Amino acid sequence: MSGTGNNSASGPLKGMRVIELAHIMAGPVCGLMLADMGADVIKVEKISTGDDSRRFLPPDINGESAAFMMMNRNKRGVAIDLKQEDGKAVLRRLIKDADVLIENYRHDTMERLGLGYDALKAINPGLIYCEISGFGRTGPYKERGGFDLIAQGMSGLMSITGEAPDRPPVKVGPPVTDITAGILGAMGISAAYASKLQTGLGQRVDTSLFEAGITHTFWQSAIAFATGVAPGPMGSAHPLNAPYQAVKTKDGWLNIGAANQANWLGMLDVIDAQELGEDKRFATNVDRMEHRQELIQALETVFISQTTDSWVRLLNDAGIPASPVLDVMQMHEDAQTLAREMVTEVDHPVAGRVKTLGAPVKFHGTPGGVKRAAPLLGQHSTEVLQEVGYSTDELQVLLDKKVIG
Numbered sequence: 001m002s003g004t005g006n007n008s009a010s011g012p013l014k015g016m017r018v019i020e021l022a023h024i025m026a027g028p029v030c031g032l033m034l035a036d037m038g039a040d041v042i043k044v045e046k047i048s049t050g051d052d053s054r055r056f057l058p059p060d061i062n063g064e065s066a067a068f069m070m071m072n073r074n075k076r077g078v079a080i081d082l083k084q085e086d087g088k089a090v091l092r093r094l095i096k097d098a099d100v101l102i103e104n105y106r107h108d109t110m111e112r113l114g115l116g117y118d119a120l121k122a123i124n125p126g127l128i129y130c131e132i133s134g135f136g137r138t139g140p141y142k143e144r145g146g147f148d149l150i151a152q153g154m155s156g157l158m159s160i161t162g163e164a165p166d167r168p169p170v171k172v173g174p175p176v177t178d179i180t181a182g183i184l185g186a187m188g189i190s191a192a193y194a195s196k197l198q199t200g201l202g203q204r205v206d207t208s209l210f211e212a213g214i215t216h217t218f219w220q221s222a223i224a225f226a227t228g229v230a231p232g233p234m235g236s237a238h239p240l241n242a243p244y245q246a247v248k249t250k251d252g253w254l255n256i257g258a259a260n261q262a263n264w265l266g267m268l269d270v271i272d273a274q275e276l277g278e279d280k281r282f283a284t285n286v287d288r289m290e291h292r293q294e295l296i297q298a299l300e301t302v303f304i305s306q307t308t309d310s311w312v313r314l315l316n317d318a319g320i321p322a323s324p325v326l327d328v329m330q331m332h333e334d335a336q337t338l339a340r341e342m343v344t345e346v347d348h349p350v351a352g353r354v355k356t357l358g359a360p361v362k363f364h365g366t367p368g369g370v371k372r373a374a375p376l377l378g379q380h381s382t383e384v385l386q387e388v389g390y391s392t393d394e395l396q397v398l399l400d401k402k403v404i405g
Helices: 026-037 068-072 087-094 117-123 150-153 174-201 209-215 219-225 261-271 274-278 285-290 292-303 306-318 328-333 335-338 381-387 392-400
Strands: 015-020 040-046 075-080 100-103 128-133 204-208 243-250 253-257 322-324 343-348 354-357
Touching: 015 026, 015 087, 026 040, 026 068, 026 075, 026 100, 026 128, 026 174, 040 087, 068 354, 075 087, 075 343, 087 117, 087 285, 100 174, 128 174, 128 243, 150 209, 174 204, 174 209, 204 392, 209 335, 243 261, 243 292, 253 306, 261 274, 261 285, 261 292, 261 306, 274 292, 285 292, 322 343, 381 392
Parallel strands: 015 040, 015 100, 040 075, 100 128, 128 204
Antiparallel strands: 243 253, 253 322, 343 354
């Protein structure tokens, strides 16, 4: 799976070369998205230890971190000692022919290394320099470190997540600000790349975990702007529509999406509870939101009579959105997950045949996808450097001096 550069890649970004100087999650998600769309993403790691997520153990597969392999498939790996001047020279050589650099280090780290945007722009005016940080590169918090938990708290997400306002604060289960910041970075890079194709010039792209969290508050921010009141947590319920939440069934939980009047009345027909449609407390969405607790209590007396699967079949056959609440293993095995190729397999040189998540965006004219397992530390160092002009003798010197690994 190595030795092919981006020649085996396909996708709308084929031909884009990306240098990923990023670790853990937000930056690697950004590189992952670009790689899935065909970009040649070269992951540059610390020569001795690599990305910190290599040590996120357990779980592992044959000693290889499952977390690292998930975040870094479709990339080639290079190990460089950026504390050595020769290592910085190697990176500058890589940057000269690159389209994009991604970094998610703390404030001023790249500048202290002499690898900030202004320095690299002088080498490559077309470079798109993407910075993903905790709070962004401007503002009073620009020097603060950022983690998903911190960003979820600061962005308001934890104030609207959980069962009720009187319960302890709860974060969203996955590191949603890390993941979203990476996706926003990939979106920004793609837009800057479109501009570069017209002008030949690159630019800085700057986003953060903080802003990623804020983007998830669209509905709640709309409510706060309109009312002057900060919304609180509502469990699985929707802040603007009802019924739109999980309800108890005979054997578990059912998500129902009867959020508009047509779906509400259609759902009542399916569950044979038309009398609820005649109840003044539930006549309109405004009424249902005002009496949401009574509404759910009334519905659960009906839904608890049958299994989740029975209700899902009946409601979906009638065109009413409904679903079971799946765990992650059940999601992996679901027919739609498999049909959309959201679980796929790749060959790893140590871990063997491993499963990974698929590419979430499908391009029918220029298909991308998952073609390569995550790299071993430094797996493609000599291969990549040969592509930018290093001779065999020069590479041996760099290896002997432990500039590359």
